[in-house]
Amino acid sequence: MTTSDNNNDNTEVEVAVAEKQSLYERIGGEAAVGAAVELFYRKVLEDYRINRFFGQSDMEKQIAKQKAFFTMAFGGPNSYTGQDMRTAHAPLVKLGLTDLHFDAVMEHLGATLVELNVPAELIAEVTTIAEGARNDVLGR
């Protein structure tokens, strides 16, 4: 990650980034996101517990969403706020989205990273970030 972004509100983040490579960089950046989405989306579509929440109509849109999700979970650049996550998932909450489904997604996230030989300590960091979205996704 470069530190040349014109993002003046984030001086603290920039200092931290300058000190050590970001999680996103260490995990492999865009290429890692692409590889992870490929594995993850296949697992999700094959999982009868949750595939109905991953609309089966427009694959490109779904893949763009998965990429955004992984970019976020890898601590990478993203422009999503907690409120965005709430709004985006509200229709799914109405359809009955619960902790059980979120757990299933977390399970596939972990399995995907293991399959990609991501070191355990990085998987733990990713899991923590993704967990942080739980309450927003479930709308509470």
Place this chain on the structure above:
Amino acid sequence: MFKLTVNDQNYSCQSGETVLDALLRQQVKIPYSCKKGSCQSCLIRSADASPPLSAQTGLKNTQKKSGYFLACLCHPEQDMTIRLPDHLPKYFQGEVIAKELLNSHTLLLTLALKENYQFNAGQFVNLQRPDGLKRCYSIANIPQEANTIEFNIRCLPEGYFTSWLLNELKVGDQLAVSEPRGHCFYLPENIEQGLLLVATGTGLGPLTGILQDALKNGHNGPIYLFHGARKIEDLYKIDAMQQLAATQPNFHYLPCLSAQETVPEGFSSGRVNDVVNATLPSLKGWRVFLCGHPDMVNQMKITAFLKGASINDIYADAFLKSI
């Protein structure tokens, strides 16, 4: 410092600056979001210079070949002329040289272009009639020395444009053809790779173009073409495809009929998606081309992906009906 040209205006790109940052600094409106190459919001096209490979990370191979790149990842290596997504296409003059019916409702239209016209089989264009009305159709042949291009056009009885094509347009008339667009085409690489081509209706047009292109380039992996229609009279080019399958050992043609009571020998019964599903157990490592009805295309994308085809190996064109 390099020069960026957008809509005939020149902008500067300073050293260390990305194309996205340079254009934003100079108030050019361009969509973007993550600025890190993930979201692909800032996908634009170079009309002349080949973009740096590093700016094409994550794109489909056909997009790379067409000069697409991510503005946020691009540090120019030379001056570039850039096409933004809302760029108006250039038009070429075409002359109608043949009109022929392929079945009761499918027109084969052949145009000859005056200027040299470059395209890849499977791309699509706008055809525009003199009053400005235009429609989008896929090219159904490979580039010819005579600069001719073919289209397979489904004639809708209620369609303004297709009624005009069918009833009023004559051989010798002029028709404007836009520059080609779209990423659903064949690239001559991995010629041993399996190719799956699935069409419904006039989706066969671009796929026969892609098929010709693959064979011309010596593609020697298995090639399966599935063509779906309701009844046998809704199919076309049956004889040509059967003959090709008889002479080309790696090519397999499977016409599928979803609403035919008695399905003759050599045809499969059922929807094309189901026939593909039953015929090919795995698509791991395959390249997949899908053209035709949006429902078929959307379902087949998922099926192909779940059968192991990689996201970037699935090329699709959903045909939307406009009257």
